[in-house]
Amino acid sequence: MTTSTFKPAVPAQPAAPPARAKRAGRRPGTVAFLMLVPAGVLILTFLLVPIVLTFGLAFTNARLISPQPARFIGFDNFVRLFDSDTFYASLRNTLVFAIVIVPVQSAIALGLAMLINVKMRGVNFFRTIYFLPVVTSIVVVSILWLFLYQPNGLINALLANVGIQGPDWLGNPNTALFAIIVLSIWQAVGFHMVIWLSGLQTIPGELYEAASIDGANPWQQFAYVTWPGLRQTAIFILITITISAFALFSQVNIMTQGGPLDATTTLVFQAVRTGFQQQQTGYAAAISLVFFVLVLVVSLIQRYLTREKDAR
Amino acid sequence: MTDLMPRAAGEEPHAVPDDHLGHVADSTPVVHKAGERKHLVRNILTWILRIVLTLVFGLPLLFMIVSSFKPDLQIFSDLTSIKAFLPVGDLSLDNYAGISERVPFARFLINSVIITICTVAFGLIVNSMAAFALSRIKFRGQKIILGIILATLIVPFETMALPLLWWVNKLPYFDFVNGFTQGWLDSYQVQIVPFIANAFSIFLFYQYFDTIPKSLDEAATVDGAGWFRIYRSVIMPLSGPAIATVAILTFLPAWNQYLWPLMVVQSEELRPVMVGIDYFKQLNVSWGQLMAYASIITVPVLIMFIAFQRSFINSIASSGVKG
Numbered sequence: 079m080t081t082s083t084f085k086p087a088v089p090a091q092p093a094a095p096p097a098r099a100k101r102a103g104r105r106p107g108t109v110a111f112l113m114l115v116p117a118g119v120l121i122l123t124f125l126l127v128p129i130v131l132t133f134g135l136a137f138t139n140a141r142l143i144s145p146q147p148a149r150f151i152g153f154d155n156f157v158r159l160f161d162s163d164t165f166y167a168s169l170r171n172t173l174v175f176a177i178v179i180v181p182v183q184s185a186i187a188l189g190l191a192m193l194i195n196v197k198m199r200g201v202n203f204f205r206t207i208y209f210l211p212v213v214t215s216i217v218v219v220s221i222l223w224l225f226l227y228q229p230n231g232l233i234n235a236l237l238a239n240v241g242i243q244g245p246d247w248l249g250n251p252n253t254a255l256f257a258i259i260v261l262s263i264w265q266a267v268g269f270h271m272v273i274w275l276s277g278l279q280t281i282p283g284e285l286y287e288a289a290s291i292d293g294a295n296p297w298q299q300f301a302y303v304t305w306p307g308l309r310q311t312a313i314f315i316l317i318t319i320t321i322s323a324f325a326l327f328s329q330v331n332i333m334t335q336g337g338p339l340d341a342t343t344t345l346v347f348q349a350v351r352t353g354f355q356q357q358q359t360g361y362a363a364a365i366s367l368v369f370f371v372l373v374l375v376v377s378l379i380q381r382y383l384t385r386e387k388d389a390r
Numbered sequence: 391m392t393d394l395m396p397r398a399a400g401e402e403p404h405a406v407p408d409d410h411l412g413h414v415a416d417s418t419p420v421v422h423k424a425g426e427r428k429h430l431v432r433n434i435l436t437w438i439l440r441i442v443l444t445l446v447f448g449l450p451l452l453f454m455i456v457s458s459f460k461p462d463l464q465i466f467s468d469l470t471s472i473k474a475f476l477p478v479g480d481l482s483l484d485n486y487a488g489i490s491e492r493v494p495f496a497r498f499l500i501n502s503v504i505i506t507i508c509t510v511a512f513g514l515i516v517n518s519m520a521a522f523a524l525s526r527i528k529f530r531g532q533k534i535i536l537g538i539i540l541a542t543l544i545v546p547f548e549t550m551a552l553p554l555l556w557w558v559n560k561l562p563y564f565d566f567v568n569g570f571t572q573g574w575l576d577s578y579q580v581q582i583v584p585f586i587a588n589a590f591s592i593f594l595f596y597q598y599f600d601t602i603p604k605s606l607d608e609a610a611t612v613d614g615a616g617w618f619r620i621y622r623s624v625i626m627p628l629s630g631p632a633i634a635t636v637a638i639l640t641f642l643p644a645w646n647q648y649l650w651p652l653m654v655v656q657s658e659e660l661r662p663v664m665v666g667i668d669y670f671k672q673l674n675v676s677w678g679q680l681m682a683y684a685s686i687i688t689v690p691v692l693i694m695f696i697a698f699q700r701s702f703i704n705s706i707a708s709s710g711v712k713g
Contacts, residue, residue: 106527106528106529106617107527107529107530109523109527109616109617109618110523110524110527110529110532110617111523111529113519113520113522113523113527113617113618113621114519114520114523114524114535116515116516116519116520116587117516117517117519117520117587117592118520118535118587120516120583120584120586120587121539121542121587121589123561123584124554124583124584124585124587125542125545125550125587125589126538126542127557128550128553128554128557129542129545129549129550129553131550131553131554131556131557132549132550132552132553135553135556140556142555142556142559143559190443193436193439193440193443194440202699203444204440204443204444205703206696206699207443207444207447207448208443208444208447209695209702209703210447210448210451210692210695211447211450211451212706213642213691213692213695213702214451214688214691214692215645215646215648215664215687215688215691216646216648217646217648217664217667218454218664218667218684218687218688221667221670221671221680221684222450222451222453222454222681222684223450225677225680225681226450226453230466230469231469232453232469232474235469235470235474238470239470264446264447264450268447269706272703272706272707273706273707273709275707276707276708317544321544321546322546324546325546325547325548325549327548327649328648328649331649331652332667332668332671346548346551346649349548349551349552350551350552350649350653353552353555353556354552354555354652354653359552359553359555359556362552362553363552363553363556365552366548366549366550366551366552366553369548369549370545370549370550373544373545373546373549374544377544
């Protein structure tokens with residue numbers, strides 16, 4: 079396994095070619111090689127090899143701790159996977175989570191960025207507050223919201239004040255995923271706000287002045303000046319939000335353990351449950367592979383779509 | 391986007407992206423009285439919105455910190471009123487004192503500090519060196535290596551976490567006490583070494599180094615400096631902003647590690663703080679203690695963020711500049 083998986087990654091190691099020596103003594107190629115070795119070895123060992131292993135292990139019955147070596151079992155893991163209701167539930171939840179999070183979170187983040195993209199005293203205060211949840215660990219955020227979402231927790235207490243009887247947010251299969259979506263946006267939206275903001279600030283102010291002299295109303299200014307200027311930022315934000323949405327795990331692990339009735343289980347949660355708790359590395363690798371393909375396909379599609387628009 | 395605008399502009403008839411207030415309305419004199427009034431209304435609504443959002447993002451954290459000083463019964467009885475967010479009633483440090491009865495907190499804290507410092511410090515050296523070689527030294531295969539590193543950026547850690555778990559359990563390790571051993575599970579190094587080299591850090595350094603004039607290298611070479619010397623004495627001292635960015639962007643995930651230590655560490659004495667949260671979720675949860683634990687592992691980071699705000703925000707912003 080090991081030796082065969084190593085091969086494709088080997089070209090990553092720089093060769094030391096007989097490049098023209100700038101200085102007497104060591105050739106630049108040798109120095110470059112020496113400087114790249116630490117990072118190169120680490121990336122090879124802890125990034126490239128595991129990626130290749132994901133493909134390899136998915137077709138074996140490898141177990142985390144087992145006296146017997148892993149054996150090739152063809153597509154058995156995938157047959158089992160595609161026959162499992164829990165797998166479909168995880169796939170569905172992961173996709174629903176991403177489909178909701180990607181547009182909503184990027185839109186709210188853009189709105190926040192616009193609210194604070196003003197040259198005015200005191201506006202930094204708002205930026206700081208909106209950003210606080212980003213520096214708070216998702217683990218802490220999950221615990222905090224676990225309490226807010228309790229049947230007798232803060233949110234239902236607030237709702238009771240206006241006469242609404244709140245549900246058991248995390249205990250009800252109909253609301254659990256929604257509840258996790260809300261807190262995930264709350265935690266991460268400040269991050270993308272800052273990225274939008276840096277995009278907004280690259281748009282020269284003269285463009286707005288020119289537009290308003292030409293009589294453009296604020297909406298037209300947004301459509302013809304702001305938005306076109308944000309295209310690069312938008313691509314970056316779409317891709318990062320999508321990938322992090324697919325990786326949903328901590329919130330689920332802390333708040334719901336995938337329940338109720340698989341309503342919040344996700345691909346990564348299932349991979350951890352099978353690969354770590356049940357030690358079935360091969361099966362978990364198959365789930366990871368599905369996840370990997372999903373990420374790859376979506377980022378390719380997004381890149382393709384956004385390229386098209388650029389060309390127009 | 392469009393679905394946000396009406397909300398962002400409140401009850402105004404025309405949905406208006408608010409930043410144009412800053413860009414346009416402030417700089418162009420508004421002639422008509424009606425326009426002036428509209429401007430004022432818009433301004434007030436924008437301020438209300440900003441304040442409401444401040445409550446949305448700030449209150450839950452305030453609630454967490456305030457509750458950490460209250461006994462469980464009072465936390466619940468305060469929920470129905472504004473008192474939930476105010477430090478009133480029977481305040482004490484009992485919840486904080488109770489933490490150490492449930493978890494070896496000092497141990498967890500030391501572990502997290504060790505892991506974070508090592509990951510950040512080694513990461514700065516290893517990644518900046520690699521970026522230096524890629525950006526400033528000419529050699530064959532440069533483009534390919536850079537391409538491979540950039541390609542790995544779209545692979546989230548979670549996709550390979552399980553294969554990596556299997557893999558680190560097979561890796562050999564050498565130390566001077568035990569000699570060669572197999573398997574990295576249950577150690578400090580398994581929580582540090584896999585996260586030292588980081589494609590994104592390399593990319594950020596690379597991008598920054600490219601803005602430093604190459605003539606500096608030539609001048610240093612004339613003075614007899616080798617590449618290592620140029621890296622250490624010329625380029626790195628000029629790269630403060632890049633160093634700050636990478637340090638901040640690697641500090642947060644290192645401190646917040648959860649999934650990985652959950653899987654690779656069995657012994658209590660090697661666990662980091664985030665995994666400690668799971669200790670409190672057992673039977674008869676004490677929410678007061680849980681809020682105290684959550685506060686104590688969060689507040690230092692929040693204070694650090696507020697102190698170094700500009701660097702934090704700039705780091706995140708520069709992470710998005712990539713094309």
